[in-house]
Amino acid sequence: MKKNKPKYKQIIDAAVIVIAENGYHSAQVSKIAKTAGVADGTIYLYFKNKEDILVSVFEEKMGIFVENLEKQITGISYAEKKLYTLVDMHFKHLASDFHLAIVTQLELRQSNKELRLRINAVLKGYLAIIDHIVKTGMETSEFRKDLDVRLARQMIFGTIDETVTSWVMNDQKYDLIQLVKPVHQLLINGCGYTKA
Template sequence: MEKRNKPKYKQIIDAAVIVIAENGYHQSQVSKIAKQAGVADGTIYLYFENKEDILISVFQEKMGVFVDKLEQIIARDLNASTKLGLMIESHFDLLASDIHLAIVTQLELRQSNHELRTKINNVLREYLKLMDKILVQGMNNGELDKNMDIRLARQMVFGTMDETITTWVMNEHKYDLVDLAPKVQRLLLKGMQA
């Protein structure tokens, strides 16, 4: 049985999100993660090579949820503008409903070393490819500028979402992040329409 399907794997992943959010990645010893997960320190090493492997696995597991949600949105018979709005809302909702995960993705992952960030970017690629499908649909059906640079448009969409969430985290989530989704969608669409 693959380790990802074992209950303790998920327990450790969820514990790692909490420990890293509360202590910072560099101060999060494996022993703290084990304690939070309710497992022995040695159990961690049955599932993960080291702390870096835990962080990458956290991102893979949690990003998988974002990818699944986005695949469901893309599969729906909706125009690209609506799909873009649902994508933003879903992205914001997933992080607004898990403050620890928002802290880890928006703050802690940024402080990791270059090699770790490269591995994380590889995981993010799948999500960005799905985002491209929405943009291409909008370009093909005339909702979006058919001559826009897709790479630049993707960076604009993801960068705007990312910065909006980071600001929300830095402001200690004092306002409703999900309420901002339609406003972000409107601004982005204005920038991408012909």
């Protein structure tokens, strides 16, 4: 895959739009090709098949995001602040790209077992960051020592994901970014010490 060629990006960008507007199953390869301004066959010079386009969209768009996220979070000392940055960047990322949010929260889920494995591979990097935050919090005693890291991660990811999905399914009619603070508070509390 020659990921630096302009056509590769053209197709990725066209795919986000076409899939967001039509749904994955109604997004014909020929429609993506037309939107990208290339021939149908050209798609197959850059992608193995239709599913590959979908996953590549995720890999490409989320891959960059996770890289940025990692850089930002590494430089922060406290888990609380790390977690705030995570929620903040996550919400801002999707709030800034209407179509990508739809693809990520709705269309990408319409995939079979095989696809989900590749998606999970990408997600692993993101989940590792969450794990890192949780462990940091336990070390700094910001969080309870007896936290089950996997469960804490599932709460953090589940809450963030559900919040974004609800926002998308409500046609993004309220401001997602305003939810950063209260969501962060919920998560911090969840990981913190039980009230006396």
